[in-house]
Amino acid sequence: MAIHWGDYMKKIWLAGPAFVLGMAGWGTAQAESVEKLAAAFGARQDITDISLAPGGALAAIVAPSGGRGDKVMIADLVKGGAPRTILNASGQGEHVSYCSWPSDAQLVCSILVQDKSTGNVLSFSRLLSLSLDGSPAKMLTQSANSRSLGVARYGGDIIDWQGGKPEEVLMLRQYIPENTIGTRLAQSGEGLGVESLNVRTLRRATVEKPNRTAAGYITDGMGNIRIMASTPAMGIGYDRNYTDYFYRLVGQHGWNPLGRVTVNPSGTYSGFRPVAVDPESNSVFGFDNKNGFSALYRQSLDGSNRREEVISKPGVDVDELIRIGRSRRVVGVSFATDYRQIEYFDPKLAALRSALSKALPGDPSVTIVDSSADESKLLMFVGSDIDPGKYYIFDKATRKLEEVLPLRTAMSGRTLSPMKSIQFRAFDGTMVPAYLTLPPGSDGKNLPAIIMPHGGPSARDEWGFDWLVQFFAARGFAVLQPNFRGSSGYGEAWFEKNGFQSWRTAVGDVTDAGDWLVSNGIAAKGKLAIFGWSYGGYAALQSGVLKPDLFKAIIAVAPVTDLQQLRNDHLNYSDYKLVDAMIGNGPHVSQGSPAQNAAKIQAPVLMFHGDWDTNVDIDQSELMQRRLLDAGKRAELVTFKGLTHSLVEGEARARMLAQSDAFLRENLGMPKE
Template sequence: MNIRNWRTVCTMPEYGRRCCRSPWISCRNRPAKKGLVMRIVPGILLFSLGVVSTAALAEDADQHRTAAQIFGAVPAVFDISLSPDGTKLAFIAPGPGKMTDLFAVDLSQANQDPVRVTRASGDPEDLQWCNWVTNARLVCQVGGRQEHNGEIYWFSNIVAINSDGSNPLLLSKYRQKAFGSFSGGSVIDWLPDEEGSILMVRAGGGGGGYGWGVAKVDTISGKMKTEENPKGETLEYISDGLGHVRIKGMRIKEGRTELDSGRIRYFYRPDGSDEWEVLSTLDYANRTGFNPYAVDSIGNRVFGFTPINGRMALVAIKLDGSKSQEVIFAHDQVDVDSLLRIGRNNRVVGVSYALEKREGEYFDPELSSLATALESALGNKKSINFIDSSQDETKLLIWAGADTDPGQYFLFDKQTKQMNPLLGVRPLVENQNLAESRPVSYPAADGTMIPAYLTLPRGGLGKNIPAIVMPHGGPEARDEWGFDWLAQFYASQGFAVMQPNFRGSSGYGDAWYHKNGFQGWRTSIGDVTDAGRWLISEGIAKPSALSIVGWSYGGYAALQSAVLAPDLFKAVVAIAPVTDLSLLKSESRGYYNGAVVREFIGAGSHIKEGSPAQNAAAIKAPVLLFHGNYDQNVDVKQSRLMESKLKDNDKSVQYYEYPKLAHGLHDARVRAEILQKSLDFLPK
């Protein structure tokens, strides 16, 4: 749930239950199928501080770790990138405690160990991402949260450093205080033809003044040249991948106030011109208008998403002054919502959407054939992503995943047709005999069929067993097929897990999204409770051991389900939940997005009726709450209020609060504790 800093926070790495749309799997020790165009060769085994072989980690997990520690462990790789010449790899991994480490390894050297380039303390800064700007130098974002005048703020900086750890350089000369953050800017163009330079959005743009501008920055010397002077209401810029800024977006204020209206006006610059012309107006609060994502310099057009027949579609608009529009790809069942891009120019090569499983539609015939061949090589029900490439695109960094394997990175060489396994994403769970997650649908009370994913524990009949309904966060989100550490943990402990994409979820078009999961809470929560009833009617769930677990909006849904159907669920676990809609509105007052939040939540009887904290007396099931006190998405006051209201009504409640942790509670020790405490709490 992203409320306080609506447009800014939603772009931050919150590490929630699913950090990425794509599922991840592994094909280690699995032979390639006959007739394929590539061969899988032995992988590169990486040994270093905190980075050991997957086999060694799995063995250690089996001998020394509890299930909660195994599944609660944070991913072994947070971010990964390939050097321009394709010979070096850089990746971010968890270090001791809260620390994060940046490693680099030379792939051209046999048995080469990764070298730690630098480390972030985690108190408060973390390494967020790193990318090669030359074959010897990296540019990274460092960010975190800290308290300032009684409020929690996100902060970030962009830094450059050589792969041997030398010549560190701060590129964020200023930090812009805006929208609940102290941001040090971002990189919008890696300028692959200009050795060591980047195009960077920076506070002041290097030319002074307030707001965001654009500068070309030499990452070795720190010298810069202003490309776009700052303007206070500018939110974003889009380059064409060749160093030319072609699109900018400016927020539209609410009347004469400084509040955000929920709308952005986009401008484009015709090729060869210095003048800006109006492109579109995006009303992101009401899900209308054209949202530009990428400029195609060859076609002199911009790709973006806009609703067509009630569903998001990929559209291209000409930047030649005509603004002629072409529908590139639309789907008649679901939203088309993600671009597929590759290379250091971020070339657009396709689009993706999610049915039962995420699908890709490639515009590049070579990549389309390669994706098909790779999926075949790795076996059925596998998904692959092209993560990065060398500058000439002959070497590809690939990630593969599925529901029963947390995933691995590979290096594919187009010229030799060889694919080398590199790093596992979650090596601790690789040998845990994971359970399959299968798409199902069930009828809601009004007869509407609700899509969902059902994960049953391995080795049993899946009948009359403990079960969990686990609604997703958002509410503007959806669950997708793939590895889910929460679902897999509970399945490993003998629970059936049901993940409904209730009405109010995104991805299925405007009609399914309805009024959103707060204003339309009766429909959304009704669909969630009907998932529990279906588990019982199918004989899957033991009625006396049916529980509900949720994170963020999912936590809200768990609590409100206990209000709507107090006899259905026998236990409620809510992690970082919204609990009171009036508090949610009041918290936003004084923030730039207060008007957007006000409209999103709405007004009327649903404010009280749809707030579990205001209806705590109706809850019969015991409640277990978890929350971090640095949560910018859902203020910790929400859980504190829920605990207080439950105690006032003599209800059973346990509450655990974690200092200096944000919405995703991204700490292996804390996540393991949450899993173990919830396991001890849920009826068996």
């Protein structure tokens, strides 16, 4: 991807209470073939990660390279010009996850490495240090040696960018014990610890000794470790269903109990979950339950255990902290109702966000992504349902907003469809929230339609750009995304026992969404289909079991198809007991498994799955195909070699979209073009 910096730089000046903005709006899309449309919507986004250097003059961009690869580029926000590539990852078993800045001259990037030489997909993470002067990259993750009694699959993360000296950071390290025979220098510690590390010289020192039960540490952003998470394993190696948290007093080395967080069988949490330490108030922000909903609290770390509520919202979970700067200062909180909302604790940031939202066209969502060390320059993302989004730099001193890069250049000039928040009535009278997207220019009547349940199930759909939804809308389909019971964000009662144990309610809401489209005249008779990914694929298939005559076509991407098989797939992993509890036991396991009820499905089925998927093993789709074919049903499975759960390749996604469109048109009695 060759990006010419000058082509994208646009300026907005703050003039009084508003901004002066001169930008071209979205144009009208011209007619084009389904292959070209699928390639445009299936293309990987142009930026997968972006971060701002401490001085605010440089940005690090992780972008696609070739079909599956990634590259790291450095953009000069002052001088302009084309960004300079400093690292390439092939995408063949290696990907760049993210990059950030310990200094203006150094970059730290996290690399995901995957290997299938043993038959099973093994994943490893590694941290690299990159110098902007062109010198060779350096591995920050401690290498194994001939004495090591294992290999660390976890390569560490930077938990504090404010070390005692320039270019020093605090880094998590998974310590592996070594064979002690014939040496006094062997490493005997085991578990998770913390090192102080110079990213340029690689000088390292242990600041938190390895602990076999440690699951994580939280610093105050100023180089001090204040919180430890501990999850003791059972004797057979499985994770327990709780995590104990401990804290340190200022200047103390020992640990004091803070509290316990329990993972309930449903997958929800009980207890105060610490997230970020505030050094000014000597307290920790965290989430806990209030009347069945997640709320934000602050608990003192001075030994008094005083706790105060910071913010809660009736009927919705407060679920995300907004943090900026090198110290990751907490500046606000986020929650989703019909739209994702942000409430800033910092009044200046709140005023700035309000002014930007009013000045930019289309009433977009504005999010602060990163900042310079002194917070004088802010990296911001602006997007909406009909705008995939752009990154901007805001200079507080000059009050100038400067466009950096769009997220998806392939969407430029296209007419996209607004996403409307609606509610429909479920079988028991419950009003279920959902999002409805209609084809551009449509009157919303007598259309081919798709129900699109989300993944998870502990997730939810939100307002904003969705490449899947927009592709099908561009092809003339109405798309309804239900936040069925079992979705997160609406409190414990809405989550119920989770979307597997409470599948009748969750999938019942999904089929009721289809009935609502038909009864309201939005979906034409005989032209209703369902498309789902991951848990959404499970819901799509199980909808065909629950109400066989409703959908005329079923598309499932990387679906769970057999709950007992899902349990078995985790048997050799440490999270087995948690997955086992989430699935539960009883008649719902067989009744709620589409592969065990394939004979009930009437609609033809199309499935897609990557054979390197570690979230949902491809054996789930292979089993479903066999069961459907054995029952005399129409079923096709498209396998993508070397791709994981998200199918992160433009060509694969384009093929999936084009083939799905053809499948739907054939089975809904529609013309191909």
